[in-house]
Amino acid sequence: MRVVSLVPSLTEAVAATLPGLLVGATDWCTHPAGLDVARVGGSKYPDLDRVLALRPDVVLLNVEENRRADADALTAAGVPVRITYPRTVDAALAELAELLAELGASTEPDWLLAARRAWAELPALPARRAVVPVWRKPWVVLGAGTFAGDVLRRLGVHNVYAGHAERYPRPALDELRAHPLDLVVLPDEPYRFTERDGPEAFPGVPCALLSGRHLTWYGPSLAEAPAVLAGQLARPVTCPPG
Template structure:
């Protein structure tokens, strides 16, 4: 089987589990390090001619990472696609197991077993209430029914916008501040928040700088995500008011 992945986390999952199957990936597929496959452009705007030229038996996509138009174009060209859409950690673990089985992997890999163990404990009480920007200029935050929101919930962090009707609301900065969160969570992707770019917008409020890969990717990174993210959440930075 020849697989092209347009989803960085699935690229990593296939590459570390069944590397001979993977023949193509996006320019943003950075894990595992040194991945040597054909590149087909970005996740949002892949070069479909390059994808088809690789003669894939399956192309992997995600509802949020990729465009519906590209999935439809590939299907119309006779290219089989598999579209993922996990919104919780258990859903991600199930989808990964189903995908690997569909690719002919006979047993769950060690990293998937480790991920199940890492997330097996019941979710703790919600002790902190956070706003979670994923972009600025304009500000975009996590809303309802998102995978990253479920990851944070399982680490004891409530999303202040979890009940918002939109999955990715675009509030003004003044509104974000008016929510008076206990914590502002700033991942380093898709927008690269840093100690010098993000916390200054929330003076006096602790800001946790998180690994975006561990907050939003569903693949081998899930095995180490709980411990790594918990440590980052417990080391917030704060700017004076």
């Protein structure tokens, strides 16, 4: 079987479990390190001619990561696509097990078993009200029904926009600041928030800088995500009030 992955987390999952299957991946597929496969451009705008030239038996896609137009074009060209869309940790674990079995794995890999244990044995963590920006200019935050939102919920972070009608609301900064918050969560993906770019917008409020890979990827990183994210949530930075 020849597999092309247009989803970085699935690239990591397949390479770690069935490395001989991958023949192509996006330029953003950075894990595992040293992955030696053909590159086919970005996840949003892949070079479909390159994908087709690799003669894949299946192309791996994700509803949020990739465009419907590319999925339709691949299907029209006669290439089977496998589309994932996990919105909870449990759904991600189940989808990964199903996908890997479909690709030929006879048993669940050790990293997936470790991920199941890690998420089943979470320590008690303090409850904190938070907003979770994922972009700025304009500000975009996590809303309802997101995988990252479920990850944070399990770690004691109550997203004040979790009940919003939209999955990715675009509130004004003044609205974000008006909420009574214990924490602002700033991941480094898709927007790269840093100590110098993000916390200054929320003076006086603790800001936790999180690994976007551990917050949003579903694959081998799920096994270490609880420990990594809990440690980062416990070390927020605070800009003094202006």
